Amino acid sequence: MRLNGLDERIVHALAEDARRSYADIGAEVGLSAPAVKRRVDRLRGEGAITGFTVTVDPAAIGWRTEGMIEMFCRSRTAPEDIRQALARYPEVVSASTVTGDADAVVQVLAADMRHFEQVLERIAGEPFVERTKSVLVLSPLLRRHTAGPPG
Known part of the structure; x- marks a missing residue:
């Protein structure tokens, strides 16, 4: 599976901070919050996003x-x-x-x-x-x- 540029930007934003809101990510990438959610759901369904986690010192x-x-x-x-x-x-x-x-x-x-x-x-x-x-x-x-x- 190969991500397109918009999906890569969304994944990068989530990787930096998985607690960011879809609205915040959407403002950064030029999409509405529902559009970001649909893309994240699709990426999860396709296995490109395998989970969300916390990073602990x-x-x-x-x-x-x-x-x-x-x-x-x-x-x-x-x-x-x-x-x-x-x-x-x-x-x-x-x-x-x-x-x-x-x-x-x-x-x-x-x-x-x-x-x-x-x-x-x-x-x-x-x-x-x-x-x-x-x-x-x-x-x-x-x-x-x-x-x-x-x-």
């Missing part, structure tokens, strides 16, 4: 340590097996298969260094994991929850 809920774990897996480990294993860890906030030496990169949030170490040890102990390599985040420099400004 992890430190506000006690997750003050962040790290990235590179996973090196045994040959023939299916991505779905990696996904299923990592889905059991509430500390894992994202995971992706990647090019390069590692098979996957995992973003982890933890309460502190010891908690991060425990998560790392548990992930390293998964039966398909040969080894891991991790780095800790010192300062997040840029966080985007959208693909960027509309084209």
